[in-house]
Amino acid sequence: MITVIGLNHKTAEVEIRERLAFNGPKLEEGLKELAAHPLIKEVFIISTCNRVELYLHSKEDISEELIKFLSSFHSVELQDLRKSLYILKDMDAARHLFRVASSLDSMIVGEPQILGQVKDAFDFALQRKTTGLILNTLVKKAISAAKRVRTETRIAENAVSISYAAVELAKKIFEDLSTKSFMLLGAGEMAELAARHLITNGVRAVTVANRTYERGCELAKEFNGRAIRFEDFPGELIHTDIVICSTGASRYVVTKEQMHHVMKERRHRPVFLIDISVPRNIDPAINEIENVYLYDIDDLQGVVDSNMLERKKEAERAENIINEEVEKFEKWFNSLDSVPTIVALRKKAEEIKETELKDFFNKFPSMDERERKAVIQLASTIVNKLIHPPTAALKNDSEDKDILIATIKKLYSLNGEEE
Amino acid sequence: MGTLLFEIALTLYFAAAIVSIVELWMGSRATSRPVIYIAIVGFFFHTLSIVLRYFQGGYLPVTNLHEASSFYAWAILVLFFFLESRYKLGLLGCFIMPLIFVLMLSSSMLPRELKPLDPLLRSYWLPVHTLLAFLGNAAFALSFVIGIMYLVQEYYLKSKHPSGLFSRLPSLQSLDEINYRLITLGFPLLSLAIITGAVWSETAFGTYWRWDPKETWSLITWFIYALLLHARLVAGWRGRRAAFLSILGFIFVMFTFFGVSLLLKTYHGFKG
Incomplete structure (x- = not known):
C-alpha cells in the first residue's frame, strides 16, 4: 500500500508547518526511525517551506501510527495535527505526488523549484537506502509526468505578478536585457521589486533618480548602479532603454513633447516605460509615439489577469496529463x-x-x-x-x-x- | 518524373501552409516545428525537380515564368533554412510557408513545356545575373515576412493586450535587426543583378540600358530599398517604419516579377 501523509500551505498555517518541518539532522533521524518500523517497506520525506509530506510503501494501513509518530517526533498536540493533515492512499497518493512535482499543488502554480525539491528529497532517501522498487518507480513516474506538464503545457510560462509581467514585456521588446540600461525614477516598494526582477534578468547599467538624493544613493548602492539628482533625469532619459517610474508626484513628470524630443535624440531606439505610480506620472499619450512602449499599473494588471486566465486553461490540460500518467502507473502497480x-x-x-x-x-x-x-x-x-x-x-x-x-x-x- | 517531383513538392508545401495556418490560429500554443519538418521534405523533392530540369534542359531552369517562380520559392527556402538554423526566429516558418505555397501554386498553373534555350540567352551571364537577382529577391521576401511579424508583435505590445502569438513571436529588437540585415544582404545583390544585367545587355544588344519595363521596375524597387537603407542610417527609421517599407518594397518586387512579365510588353518576361 502506498500512503502519503502530510500538510501544505493550503491545510496548515506557517506556525504548524515550521514545527513539522524535517530540517537539518531531523530529516535523517525521522527517515531512520520510520524505515525501522516493521510494517514500513519504503519511505521518503519531502520537507519544504510550503509542505511536509511522508511517502510510504507499507504492508498495511498504518495511518494512525503515522499521525502519532509525527505528533511525538515533533512534539505537536495530536488535535492540532489532525485537522491540518491529509492522508491519501495508493493511486490518490500517486496523483498527489505527480501534482506536487508538476507544481500544480504549489502556492504559485507553475513555479519551477518544486521539482528539484522533490528530486532532492528522494535522492536523500535513496542514498540512505530507505526506498525500493515501488517508491523509486513512483518518483521516476512523477518526474516524467512533471516534465510532460512542463513541455506540453505553458503552465510555467505566464507571468502572474506585475514585476514578472514587466520583465516578460521587456524581453519581447529587447532581445538581450544585459545590454540595456535601466533607470529607476522615484522609489517605492513595488518599483523596487520590479527593478530587482529586471536586474536578476540581466539588466546591467542601472541609474537611480530619487527626490531625496541620499535614499537614491542607498538604492543605487544596492543595485550596483549610480545615483543622479532628480532634476537631471530628463537628460538621462536619452541614454535609458527601460524606465520604472514611481515618484508620488501629482502631475506628469514626463510629457509627450519631452518624450518626442528624447526619441529624436536617441534616434528612435525603442524605450520601455513602466509607470507604476498612482496618480500616473507619465503622460499616457506618450504610448502613441513610435518605438515607445508605455505601460501603467492597470495595463500590467491586465497582462497579469489574462495570464492568470491562460494559466487556468493550461492547468486543466496539465490535470489531463496527470490522469494519463496515474493510469499508467496504476497499470504497472497492479501488474x-x-x-x-x-x-x-x-x-x-x-x-x-x-x-x-x-x-x-x-x-x-x-x-x-x-x-x-x-x-x-x-x-x-x-x-x-x-x-x-x-x-x-x-x-x-x-x-x-x-x-x-x-x-x-x-x-x-x-x-x-x-x- | 520531373512533373511528379514537382507535384510532390507542391503537395507538401500545401500541407505545410495548412499546418502553418492551423498553428498560427492556435495562438499561444503555436510552434513552427512540424511546419519546418514538412518543408524540409518538400524542399528535398523540389531540389530534385530543379536538378532534373537543369539536366533535361541543359541550362538553369529560370527562363519561363513557371520555372522562375518555382526557383524563386526554392531560393527563399534556402535563405529561410539558413536563417532558421542561425537565429531560430519563432514562427518564421509558419509565416513563410503560405508565401512559398502561393509561389509554387502560381508556378504550377503556368505553362511548363521545356523549350530549347533561346540563342539570346545562351550566355554565362544567364546563371550569374539570375542567381544574383533571385537571391536578392529572396532576401527581400524574407524581410517582407519578418516585417509582417514585426507589425503583429508591435500591435500586441502597443495594444497592451499581449496574448495569442505574443509569447511565441521573437522580440521586436531581433525582428528589426534581422530585417535590416536581410535588406543589407538583398540590396547589394539586387544592385549587382542590375549591373550584370546591364553588362549582359551591352554584349547582347550593344546598349547598357533599354528602358525595358522590367529594367524600369527593377530600378524603382532598387530605389525603394535604397530609401529604406538611407532613412535607417541617416534618420534612424527603424521598427514600424522599416517594417512598412520592407512590405512596400516586396510589393514592388512581386510586381516586377509577375506583373511586368504578365501585363507589360517586355523582352525580359520569362517567355522561354
Missing part, C-alpha cells in the same frame, strides 16, 4: 502482484527439475557427458513448456487477474513463498 507469483512458480519448477535430475543421474551413473546433457535439455524443455501458459497468463493484463493469481498460487501450492 506487480503477479511478479512474485511468477518468480515463485519458476523457482518451484526449477527445484522439482533439479531434484528429479539428481535422482535420475544417481540411478544411472554410467551415462556419458553427451547423454547427460541431452537429459538435462529434455527436462528443461518440459518444465519450460509446462509453466509457460500460467506465466503468460499472469503477465497478461486481465480483469480477473487477482483470481488468476490466487488460483495459480493454490494449484501449485505457492503460498507463503512471497518475497
Whole structure:
C-alpha cells in the first residue's frame, strides 16, 4: 500500500508547518526511525517551506501510527495535527505526488523549484537506502509526468505578478536585457521589486533618480548602479532603454513633447516605460509615439489577469496529463502482484527439475557427458513448456487477474513463498 | 518524373501552409516545428525537380515564368533554412510557408513545356545575373515576412493586450535587426543583378540600358530599398517604419516579377 501523509500551505498555517518541518539532522533521524518500523517497506520525506509530506510503501494501513509518530517526533498536540493533515492512499497518493512535482499543488502554480525539491528529497532517501522498487518507480513516474506538464503545457510560462509581467514585456521588446540600461525614477516598494526582477534578468547599467538624493544613493548602492539628482533625469532619459517610474508626484513628470524630443535624440531606439505610480506620472499619450512602449499599473494588471486566465486553461490540460500518467502507473502497480507469483512458480519448477535430475543421474551413473546433457535439455524443455501458459497468463493484463493469481498460487501450492 | 517531383513538392508545401495556418490560429500554443519538418521534405523533392530540369534542359531552369517562380520559392527556402538554423526566429516558418505555397501554386498553373534555350540567352551571364537577382529577391521576401511579424508583435505590445502569438513571436529588437540585415544582404545583390544585367545587355544588344519595363521596375524597387537603407542610417527609421517599407518594397518586387512579365510588353518576361 502506498500512503502519503502530510500538510501544505493550503491545510496548515506557517506556525504548524515550521514545527513539522524535517530540517537539518531531523530529516535523517525521522527517515531512520520510520524505515525501522516493521510494517514500513519504503519511505521518503519531502520537507519544504510550503509542505511536509511522508511517502510510504507499507504492508498495511498504518495511518494512525503515522499521525502519532509525527505528533511525538515533533512534539505537536495530536488535535492540532489532525485537522491540518491529509492522508491519501495508493493511486490518490500517486496523483498527489505527480501534482506536487508538476507544481500544480504549489502556492504559485507553475513555479519551477518544486521539482528539484522533490528530486532532492528522494535522492536523500535513496542514498540512505530507505526506498525500493515501488517508491523509486513512483518518483521516476512523477518526474516524467512533471516534465510532460512542463513541455506540453505553458503552465510555467505566464507571468502572474506585475514585476514578472514587466520583465516578460521587456524581453519581447529587447532581445538581450544585459545590454540595456535601466533607470529607476522615484522609489517605492513595488518599483523596487520590479527593478530587482529586471536586474536578476540581466539588466546591467542601472541609474537611480530619487527626490531625496541620499535614499537614491542607498538604492543605487544596492543595485550596483549610480545615483543622479532628480532634476537631471530628463537628460538621462536619452541614454535609458527601460524606465520604472514611481515618484508620488501629482502631475506628469514626463510629457509627450519631452518624450518626442528624447526619441529624436536617441534616434528612435525603442524605450520601455513602466509607470507604476498612482496618480500616473507619465503622460499616457506618450504610448502613441513610435518605438515607445508605455505601460501603467492597470495595463500590467491586465497582462497579469489574462495570464492568470491562460494559466487556468493550461492547468486543466496539465490535470489531463496527470490522469494519463496515474493510469499508467496504476497499470504497472497492479501488474506487480503477479511478479512474485511468477518468480515463485519458476523457482518451484526449477527445484522439482533439479531434484528429479539428481535422482535420475544417481540411478544411472554410467551415462556419458553427451547423454547427460541431452537429459538435462529434455527436462528443461518440459518444465519450460509446462509453466509457460500460467506465466503468460499472469503477465497478461486481465480483469480477473487477482483470481488468476490466487488460483495459480493454490494449484501449485505457492503460498507463503512471497518475497 | 520531373512533373511528379514537382507535384510532390507542391503537395507538401500545401500541407505545410495548412499546418502553418492551423498553428498560427492556435495562438499561444503555436510552434513552427512540424511546419519546418514538412518543408524540409518538400524542399528535398523540389531540389530534385530543379536538378532534373537543369539536366533535361541543359541550362538553369529560370527562363519561363513557371520555372522562375518555382526557383524563386526554392531560393527563399534556402535563405529561410539558413536563417532558421542561425537565429531560430519563432514562427518564421509558419509565416513563410503560405508565401512559398502561393509561389509554387502560381508556378504550377503556368505553362511548363521545356523549350530549347533561346540563342539570346545562351550566355554565362544567364546563371550569374539570375542567381544574383533571385537571391536578392529572396532576401527581400524574407524581410517582407519578418516585417509582417514585426507589425503583429508591435500591435500586441502597443495594444497592451499581449496574448495569442505574443509569447511565441521573437522580440521586436531581433525582428528589426534581422530585417535590416536581410535588406543589407538583398540590396547589394539586387544592385549587382542590375549591373550584370546591364553588362549582359551591352554584349547582347550593344546598349547598357533599354528602358525595358522590367529594367524600369527593377530600378524603382532598387530605389525603394535604397530609401529604406538611407532613412535607417541617416534618420534612424527603424521598427514600424522599416517594417512598412520592407512590405512596400516586396510589393514592388512581386510586381516586377509577375506583373511586368504578365501585363507589360517586355523582352525580359520569362517567355522561354
